[in-house]
Amino acid sequence: MSRPFIIVALFMAFLQAGFSQGSRTQELYGKKGLAITEQILSELNLPEWLWGDALDYETLEKNYRLVDDELLDSYFQTMPAGGLNDPQELLDRVQREKLEEVIASHDMKSAMPLYVNVLAYGQKIAVNESEVKGLLSEVFHGKNALVVIYYLGHARGAHGYVILDGQGFVEDWEVDELFLRSAQDASLQVGKHEEILSFVTEFSKRSFWLEQRLITPVMAEKDVSVQEDEASKQHGKLTEFLSLIHDHSLSLFLFLFVLLIAGWYYLWSTRWRKYVMPDVDIAMRQGAKYGANVSDSIDFSDPKISLSDQYEKIKNREL
């Protein structure tokens, strides 16, 4: 065989090996790889409990990226309107509205507004914690705020900061407890959207205890009186009333139903019911055709003769 032929054959063999390796790489790490992995896992028929809190690897792969300069501005250098910060649009419109409603409800009752930053599961923030604090201090300078950094689908990874006007960041075991307990309650939910909604709701509820402890002494120290806007107060009462009705709608319905039945029974027995005298044995006496049953008479000639005296007289008549 000639040398050129050998060289060409060797070159072709290398190319073939390269192509096959390339296709294997795609199969292992690309979409095909994921499909194959899924197929293998389904064939293994593993029990549900084995997955537990396992990652949704497909979502992870799709969303995984660094919260770099581009997103840092959105997350930590602007104060989000409505309290919900989701620049990556990880939540759909309905979920966003639900969360904004919870946050608005919290803000209406609380002196510490709630800000929720939604990140994808497993995302990393490009700056360290002290830099994040620096950014937040600039944004919330002179204000109170509860800032939550929530990784969608991983409630237990949620963390955040309690910023208090005049005191800066509150570093307290109660803050850790607040995040931990809220995350524990939220992790009972099934589905990442239900989880974040539960987390924010629980966080809002539990934060009032912290607020009671933190805000009152500061206000007393500064002699600041909080005057609630009358309109928002009225709106709050109305919302509270409506939610009370909503919560007890079944009881209310039952109560009204029983009331209706009782009212109908009362009207029926007093107005509409017909009483029919049954056939009874009749014993005629004293030559009377229709009846011979008479009552004792009452005397109304003199107010001094009381009814009780008259009844006593009737009772003692035969004695």
Add this chain to the structure above:
Amino acid sequence: MRCAECLLRIHDHAEECPHCGMSLERLKPSYEGIRLEINDGVHDVAGALGKASRKQLGAAVLECESQFVGVNVAISFIALRDEQTVETYGFWLLNSSKFLHGRMEQPELVDGHGRVILSIDVEGKSAGLSYGYYFDGYVSERENFDVLSAGHASLLEGDLVAGCEQILDALRGLLKRAVLRARKGARR
């Protein structure tokens, strides 16, 4: 059962009172000449009511009757003489009167053992109830007394219409109880 004259207990089938000898026949001479027709539940031989009051009471009587089948109620106002009593008058009227209901041109005679008459002596100031045989044993003395007591205050003040309406209201409750007892067969 009691005798309407001596008010002592008598037997269910007594042809006359074993104590005083009273029977309907013996009472007739005493009450002869009294008008016997009772129109629309009001029998005012004493002339105690005006036209409007009579109409008002007639409506109250009809309302009281409307819930009962086979029961007829009437109110009679009379001025009794000394030897007459409201008990014997009620007994006599219950068995001698003609209950006429409906329009005056075509009155309908009501017959039966479900008659109830409230008799009021406007001179002697006393009131009593008389019942047809249907109610024998289904109303007690105490209940009768309570029904009449319901109008006592108004009658004392001379307001006959209000007194009668209050008595009718209480009577309605008593009649309901009596009918229910009769249905259960529980005599008192």
